[in-house]
Amino acid sequence: MEKQMTALQISHILGEEYPREWVESLIEVPKKASFGDVSFPCFALAKSMRKKPAIIAGEIATRLKHPVFDQVEVQGGYINIFFDRAFITEHTLNQVLEDPEAYGSHTFGEGKNVVFDMSSPNIAKPFSMGHLRSTVIGNALANLMEKCGYTPVKVNYIGDYGTQFGKLLAAYTRWGDPDVVEADPIKELTKLYVTFHEAAEKEPSLIEEGREWFKKLETQDPEALTLWNWFREASLNEFNTLYEMLGVDFDWTRGEAYYTDKMEPVIKLLDEKGLLETSEGADVVQLGDTMPPCLIRKSNGTTTYATRDLAAAIDRYQSYPFEKSLYVVGSEQSLHFQQMKLVLKKAGFEWADRLEHVSFGMILQDGKKMSTRKGKTILLEEALEEAVAQALLNMKEKNPNLTNPEETARQVGVGAVIFHDLKQDRRHDIEFSLEDMLTFEGNTGPYLQYTHARACSLLRKGSFSAETPQPAGDDPEAWPLVKAVRAFPEMTQTACSTNDPSKIARYLLDLARTFNHYYAKSKILGSPSQQERLTLVYAFTVVLKEGLRLLGMAAPEHM
The missing domain is CATH 3.40.50.620 (HUPs)
Incomplete structure (x- = not known):
């Protein structure tokens, strides 16, 4: 949403020959937080405007004003924009809390059928x-x-x-x-x-x-x-x-x-x-x-x-x-x-x-x-059964007191097979490997499901109730996770329009890694900001669970 809003502002400054869609296509999300939340490179404007990119950036930056912009900097030919973190945090969490199941939804497909041959x-x-x-x-x-x-x-x-x-x-x-x-x-x-x-x-x-x-x-x-x-x-x-x-x-x-x-x-x-x-x-x-x-x-x-x-x-x-x-x-x-x-x-x-x-x-x-006519194939039923059996062994080692381990093992085993496929660019060939699918570390389904269960455990221990959330507060350590949660609606739209579920799978991996980093660096339970931080954890579980559902996977609350 911020990219669209920023693009609209810049497009308005540049004039109608530079439409919003074109401007938005150039906006980047810097890899380093010190370069802003979004960045607009002005190099593509140099030829038509007959000016150096740095001069163009300076001219645009002086006119770029919006209540959500906390700071606008020019660095070379780039305009680096920092958002008002407190405003964005509260707005994002309120969006999630207002209707958790609807978060990330869109209406551009209303009234239209899509038929799948699958x-x-x-x-x-x-x-x-x-x-x-x-x-x-x-x-x-x-x-x-x-x-x-x-x-x-x-x-x-x-x-x-x-x-x-x-x-x-x-x-x-x-x-x-x-x-x-x-x-x-x-x-x-x-x-x-x-x-x-x-x-x-x-x-x-x-x-x-x-x-x-x-x-x-x-x-x-x-x-x-x-x-x-x-x-x-x-x-x-x-x-x-x-x-x-x-x-x-x-x-x-x-x-x-x-x-x-x-x-x-x-x-x-x-x-x-x-x-x-x-x-x-x-x-x-x-x-x-x-x-x-x-x-x-x-x-x-x-x-x-x-x-x-x-x-x-x-x-x-x-x-x-x-x-x-x-x-x-x-x-x-x-x-x-x-x-x-x-x-x-x-x-x-x-x-x-x-x-x-x-x-x-x-x-x-x-x-x-694989070839059926040559007798060289792996049967899906056997692969799923083995995945579930291996998941059950793994979980009994990690959590021998887990209630209903068979059901959780089914969710994890089947989810591992599904995610191993969907995390890949669908156009590429992929190698079948149960060992790679079932590890609880790295880019796997069990890693995502375990992260969800870990976050749910935090909510239980903190006696969090979605009926009494506290979405306000400016928490510098939480900002990367807030941005990750806020990116979900854009990701669902992009994955849908490109017929590419791997975009959701890779987004969920980034989301989970961001949460785990926040969890490792921040004191949540027992901190003065416990309720605010648990509200963010809850928003994270909403998005992760819905993302897994979109991929066809369950989100266990205990593992």
Whole structure:
């Protein structure tokens, strides 16, 4: 807020050719407190104003006045501004105390839908760590959108259609044992899928057999449908157990198969628009010289991912007219979404530009990509269970008298896995490491949760009540923490607008470190300013808890 206010003041002094947004983009937060709370560099003005930056800075500084500015200094070509700490502290804490749950909220998304295509695991395959990224990134972004006023619509677009299911059906009819599969469906179906690909390397005709089974599925062959329904139901039951552990739910769960009868109208529409062409027996839409054509229907008559995704996009807009439709899908699918968007634009759908691919990198195992077909993958359920077990051991060592340790261990273990993902720039590949995730020190989820519990312990010991806070007072040692708490609304807006939950994760790490530094340097309990300082501690817990919630994590009060 102070950056915007400062930018407005400077823009007013400079004149309309220097808009507030441009000025604000230049304002910095100095690394050293001695250089002010915010700083405006004047170097970008030197050419247009034909003056040295230091002269420009001096001229602006003499006119820069506002009740919240405590001091304005010029240093070289910089204007360094110090705020009235007592005023800012009281204003910030009153904002938090007025409505703790609403602090950091915005209204710019009111009345607008955002549809999320997220998670989207394939049936008859285990829910691997590779699916975790789409699930937790999508969930965090949906929470952020809701925080900013949007109505999020979370769609779990289950992979229950396509040539891979033809391969699975072929594998089951060759090697499957109904009793063995019934006992542990996902595990045994995965084995069959891996066996198929191993066998196909020696017997290439198996690939064609898989295609034939998929064609049977498309033509509603009774045997193919019965097996497919069985595989699908078993998979969904297992997925739901994992979603419950992660605390993730959905507004829609729709598989690709849902669009079986909706693909032909899309193909017909493309044909009527004159977009469909025949190429080597297949139906395609040409997308220019710089992009490969989009394959709509293969030469054997079967449809493609693109056909189903086009039908799904149209269906979603008709059901939930969206401001944005976000596809939280791995970066390897970038070309697919570019093609889909172009086809929709060519077909005349004005909302095609509202589709965005929120891409992300892979989770690696020993530096290599996981692969179900090669049998190289880490199962999410096993990873979560191990994380919870390790968290329980860690907490029993640190606090053997902890009440309800199992529930807290679940919150910490699951939170550790989630945070390890979300603290990273989503575009980067990340290495899976439970050891790194679960440490109580450093940039981890347990560190944040432990810091929250530590602050809650302070509030209990000081008998603090949110009903009788004391937000006033100028406490020099508290100023960095006040500024950190005050930054939360700006961070939620930025993370939402950039589709980047890592901004919240990294902010929370800075916030927690700032609190721990304040706690180490300041006497809180028993000090003359105990209530004022506990009020700040309470405000800190409000922001940390809400930030963790946005990421999909719990904030334990005891650890």
